[in-house]
Amino acid sequence: PITYRGIFEDNEAKCLEHLEYVFAKEGDIGAFLAETIRNTDVQIPSKKFWKVARALCDQYGVLLILDEIPIALGRTGKLFAFEHYDIEPDVLCLGKGLGGGIIPQAAIVTRDEYNRFGDVSLGHYTHEKSPLGSIAGLTTFEIIAEENILEKVRKDEAYMCSALSDLQKKHECIGDIRGLGLLWGIELVKDRKTKEKAILDAENVMYDCLKNGLSFKVSAGNVLQLAPALTIERENLQHALDIVDNSLGKIFKN
Ligand SMILES: Cc1ncc(COP(=O)(O)O)c(C=O)c1O
CATH class of the missing domain: 3.40.640.10 (Type I PLP-dependent aspartate aminotransferase-like (Major domain))
Known part of the structure; x- marks a missing residue:
């Protein structure tokens, strides 16, 4: 549901x-x-x-x-x-x-x-x-x-949860973040109260991230879906989050 x-x-x-x-x-x-x-x-x-x-x-x-x-x-x-x-x-x-x-x-x-x-x-x-x-x-x-992948993913989950909560505090356009393990969704909205989907902006964020080397899917029109390889190293994970952070700042600046 x-x-x-x-x-x-x-x-x-x-x-x-x-x-x-x-x-x-x-x-x-x-x-x-x-x-x-x-x-x-x-x-x-x-x-x-x-x-x-x-x-x-x-x-x-x-x-x-x-x-x-x-x-x-x-x-x-x-x-x-x-x-x-x-x-x-x-x-x-x-x-x-x-x-x-x-x-x-x-x-x-x-x-x-x-x-x-x-x-x-x-x-x-x-x-x-x-x-x-x-x-x-x-x-x-x-x-x-x-390779203890499950334990590694659970540690990444805690890291992602905290990093994405910080991103949500920083960017008004993030209406919701949902996730567990290494499966996360960032729901972009025009207004947190009306929850109107920021569809065009989500697409622009995706293409801007792609230009900077980060590939992901946009789902349901406005949800950035982040699902990195389970073997991703922390440094690369943070790099990916930085790319998203910068793109959100750029695309939603007005
Ligand atoms: C939930 C779900 N089920 C099934 C599939 C399709 O799997 P396959 O391409 O192996 O048929 C996908 C994605 O492609 C999926 O996301």
């Missing part, structure tokens, strides 16, 4: 009401598919949200499918984002970093009870079950453990 603006503004519970309303009204929903934490414009549900949503899925016989393709494997400071919520999905989608950033690899992980078709011929895909991709995936897990 987006709780900064829109129909669920400051009211996450209303989103759960909607979810239950749809489950009850339709009666035969097979699965609820969602991102545990929204990657693009960085929306982070509360612990209560996922506890209740999980319970609703159980109550209405709906499978919970969590898409963690961009955020699993340490991005949020945990191996899997659902670990922040003390819940488990029935099906989990993995991809992107699963191949260690080198080999294209995705995976679907399910509870064993749903792994039913091992001895049934359902047709096949040319590139499924790639041995090279599988080794890349397993090696990625090993390296995350061996």
Whole structure:
């Protein structure tokens, strides 16, 4: 749920009401598919949200499918984002970093009870079950453990939280900052009270940062999404934040 603006503004519970309303009204929903934490414009549900949503899925016989393709494997400071919520999905989608950033690899992980078709011929895909991709995936897990990546990301989280809070104090155009681990969103607004999106300015900030060597995406029109490599060194992280700081000062000077 987006709780900064829109129909669920400051009211996450209303989103759960909607979810239950749809489950009850339709009666035969097979699965609820969602991102545990929204990657693009960085929306982070509360612990209560996922506890209740999980319970609703159980109550209405709906499978919970969590898409963690961009955020699993340490991005949020945990191996899997659902670990922040003390819940488990029935099906989990993995991809992107699963191949260690080198080999294209995705995976679907399910509870064993749903792994039913091992001895049934359902047709096949040319590139499924790639041995090279599988080794890349397993090696990625090993390296995350061996190099203490999760601990490093959690330290970076504290650093980013403090640095971005300082930026928000300095720049009136920052309406909201949201994030955890090494996944952060900076929401740019024309006015903190009306929360009107600063869409054109956000794009200008992005291109100015790019000119200075920093690449990121703008999501939902006005959210700068910062998601550096999990191995980024502190010095480079600070350098990136300085580039954002300078661009904000330049673009919003009037
Ligand atoms: C949440 C989410 N799911 C799925 C995808 C697509 O993954 P793939 O390109 O591996 O199909 C993306 C991004 O590309 C994504 O952000």
